[in-house]
Amino acid sequence: MSLPDLRAFASALPEQGRVLLCTHRHPDPDGLGALVAMQQLLSDRFGLASDLVLEGRIRRAENVTMRELLEIHSIPKGGVDPHKYAGLLLVDSQPAFSHTHPPGGLPLLAVLDHHAGSEDPVDERLQPAFAWVDSGFGATSTMVYHLLKAFDVKPNERTATALFCGVRYDTHDLAHEVTSYDAEAYFDLQRLADRQMLVQIDNPALPRAYFAQMAQAIEDCEVYGFALLTLMGEVSSPESVAEVADWFVRLDGQQWSLAGGACDGRYQVSLRTDLKGADAYPALRYILGGEGACGGHGRMAGGQVPLKDDNLEAVIARIRERARKLFGVEDVEAVPLKEVQASS
Numbered sequence: 235m236s237l238p239d240l241r242a243f244a245s246a247l248p249e250q251g252r253v254l255l256c257t258h259r260h261p262d263p264d265g266l267g268a269l270v271a272m273q274q275l276l277s278d279r280f281g282l283a284s285d286l287v288l289e290g291r292i293r294r295a296e297n298v299t300m301r302e303l304l305e306i307h308s309i310p311k312g313g314v315d316p317h318k319y320a321g322l323l324l325v326d327s328q329p330a331f332s333h334t335h336p337p338g339g340l341p342l343l344a345v346l347d348h349h350a351g352s353e354d355p356v357d358e359r360l361q362p363a364f365a366w367v368d369s370g371f372g373a374t375s376t377m378v379y380h381l382l383k384a385f386d387v388k389p390n391e392r393t394a395t396a397l398f399c400g401v402r403y404d405t406h407d408l409a410h411e412v413t414s415y416d417a418e419a420y421f422d423l424q425r426l427a428d429r430q431m432l433v434q435i436d437n438p439a440l441p442r443a444y445f446a447q448m449a450q451a452i453e454d455c456e457v458y459g460f461a462l463l464t465l466m467g468e469v470s471s472p473e474s475v476a477e478v479a480d481w482f483v484r485l486d487g488q489q490w491s492l493a494g495g496a497c498d499g500r501y502q503v504s505l506r507t508d509l510k511g512a513d514a515y516p517a518l519r520y521i522l523g524g525e526g527a528c529g530g531h532g533r534m535a536g537g538q539v540p541l542k543d544d545n546l547e548a549v550i551a552r553i554r555e556r557a558r559k560l561f562g563v564e565d566v567e568a569v570p571l572k573e574v575q576a577s578s
């Protein structure tokens with residue numbers, strides 16, 4: 235892990251004009267943090283104005299609150315006039331990823347991301363002038379923090395708060411996949427961030443639909459010994475699938491939690507594990523069996539399978555079958571979560 239060539243980054247940028255910044259669909263705090271900080275860097279160090287394009291609704295209450303309080307404004311993707319921009323920057327994702335569709339007609343200036351790269355070939359038009367992709371970092375916000383530092387730009391309070399949200403979200407408050415770069419960013423940013431705002435972001439009001447969704451998740455959860463499968467039908471948001479996977483992996487004694495739900499024409503899946511040394515990404519790849527696409531590393535992975543007419547039940551059945559095979563529980567009978575006996 236190291237910092238990129240700063241001159242290469244600088245020379246990928248236009249000398250003047252506006253640039254467009256984007257991230258993956260349904261942006262998370264890491265993507266939002268990286269975007270806000272990149273805007274400050276471009277403006278303070280390079281005198282470049284920028285706009286954000288955010289695709290996919292942000293529905294997780296914490297993330298909605300983060301966006302509102304930090305006043306993260308974006309323009310609709312359909313409203314982008316390519317003539318107004320010199321190019322685009324992509325953070326916390328890569329052009330070949332299935333959940334990422336930057337607006338067309340613009341050169342890709344730079345990509346900054348901490349996910350492992352896709353093995354699929356990339357369309358030549360999507361090759362960036364500058365790429366800093368390093369899966370050693372716990373968060374893209376960590377990378378952007380160090381980029382600001384290297385360019386001698388001190389994050390203002392808003393940027394620090396946004397970046398701090400990103401680092402803590404992706405590293406689970408430094409509990410996972412931490413490097414000294416992540417820890418340094420976390421503690422430096424914590425000092426600079428707006429603490430009142432952080433408290434509000436941590437404790438947002440939750441809509442009634444949230445509790446209904448969680449009740450449904452408990453209803454649908456099947457326990458196969460050390461593996462929990464919660465393969466739901468329609469869900470209120472893709473984020474709720476990740477939340478369910480996160481929530482159930484906390485069940486005491488469990489090592490794998492797979493959640494799925496249909497939303498926006500896709501079957502979203504999230505896999506979590508708290509098994510030491512386990513890697514969720516190859517596991518989820520196997521579970522998807524070549525359908526759709528997925529990404530992730532370490533203890534978490536996510537993906538989606540496109541849904542065609544009426545094949546939801548069949549998709550769920552195939553995912554369940556492959557998951558049971560992977561976890562070696564084909565002959566184990568599922569126990570509903572509510573009937574699992576308390577461990578003594």
Ligand SMILES: [Mn+2]
Pocket residue numbers: 264265326348373374404
């Ligand atoms: Mn990230």
